[in-house]
Amino acid sequence: MDVLTSYSFYIVALGTVILSFASGIVGTVSVIKxxxxxxxxxxHATFPGVLAAFMLFGVMETYTLALGAVIFGIIAFLAIQIISGYSKVSLDSALALILSSFFGLGMALKSFVQGNPDYGSTQGIDNFIFGQAAYMLRSDVYLIIGASIISIILFIVLYPKIRIYIFDPVYSNTVGISSRWMNFTILSMTIVLIAVGLKAVGAILIVNLLVAPAVIGSLWSNRFSVVLIIAGCAGAVSAFAGTYVSTVMTGIATGPAIILALSVLVIFSMLFGRKGLIRKSIRRKQGVSL
Incomplete structure (x- = not known):
């Protein structure tokens, strides 16, 4: 209970909660599309960006490492588009190729940096793999909050266009909403949220913040606005619970703790949600009885 009265805990929890709320909302678009x-x-591709930034500048500074993650995220996306668009390689194969290649590069750079004394202290690099909010600095939290709030505001401003872009792409092009521009905007928000959230959740598990809340929301409602709200709230609740568990229990990284909390909500929603198994079973039985 002492943790719940700690100012430092609430600062860190605020960062992970806002990050997860924003990721749940933005990630819903990617899941639906x-x-x-x-x-x-x-x-996964942002991880070598963190290592490359550290190797170039020699500092474990939040903004520098996040910039490296963003650059490599953009490079990975462009590589996916080029491979799938200008070769016979399918999109799924291109995704698998880029994911494994970039993450393998990141692990190779990590081994090289940690085995080379010329780079000095590398303490904290492992946190970018699985995430550890307990070791986040105030600058990390400020960056997460700033990027998340900007993403949420941008999403709200573009909400009418985003809704048309998702559910009626033909009409979207007719009224002058560029599908390429909307796709770039959503992807940009996604890459930024991934980059700033690496230290909190980790490169391996960050995608779950974008996918799991959207799944939870879609199991409770068919209305896009309601799905967005549920997704954001599910991400926020799971982030707070995971951050608390990882702070109280030594040795448990924040990323896995948050994802486990999200997994519990996913299972609960699959059972009791509006489109869950139990609801379907009840409706099926009622239909038979009628």
Missing amino acids: GQSLIGDAVG
């Missing part, structure tokens, strides 16, 4: 695996590939 069937592009969630692109976020997975980009998330």
Whole structure:
């Protein structure tokens, strides 16, 4: 209970909660459009960007490492588009290729940096793999909050266009809403959220913040606005619970703790949600009885 009265805990929890809320909302678009695996590939691709930024500048500074993650995320996305668009390689194969190649590069750079004394202290690099909010600095939290709030505001401003872009792409082009521009905007928000959330959740699990809340929301409602709200709230609740568990229990990384909390909500929603198994079973039985 002492943790719940700690100012430092609430600062860190605020960062993970806002990050997860924003990721749940933005990630819902990718899930509905069937592009969630692109976020997975980009998330893994940001890890070598963190290492490359550290090797170039020699500082474990939040903004520098996040910039490296963003650059590599963009490179990974462009590589996916080029491979799938200008070769006979399918999109799924391109995603698998980029994900494994970039993450393998990140692990190779990590081994090289940690085995080379010229780079000095590398303490904290492992946190970018699985995430550890307990070791986040105030600057990390400020960056997460700033990027998340900007993403949420941008999403609200573009909400009418986003809704048309998702559910009626033909009409979207007719009224002058560029599908390419909307796709770029959503992807940009996704990459930024992934980059700033690496230290909190980790490169391996960050994509779950984009996918799992959207799944939870879709199991409770068919209305897009309601799905967005449920997704954001599910991400926020799971982030607070996971951050608390990882702070109280030594040795448990924040990323896995948050994802486990999300997994519990997913299972609960699959059973008791509006489109869950139990509701379907009840409706099926009622239909038989009638």
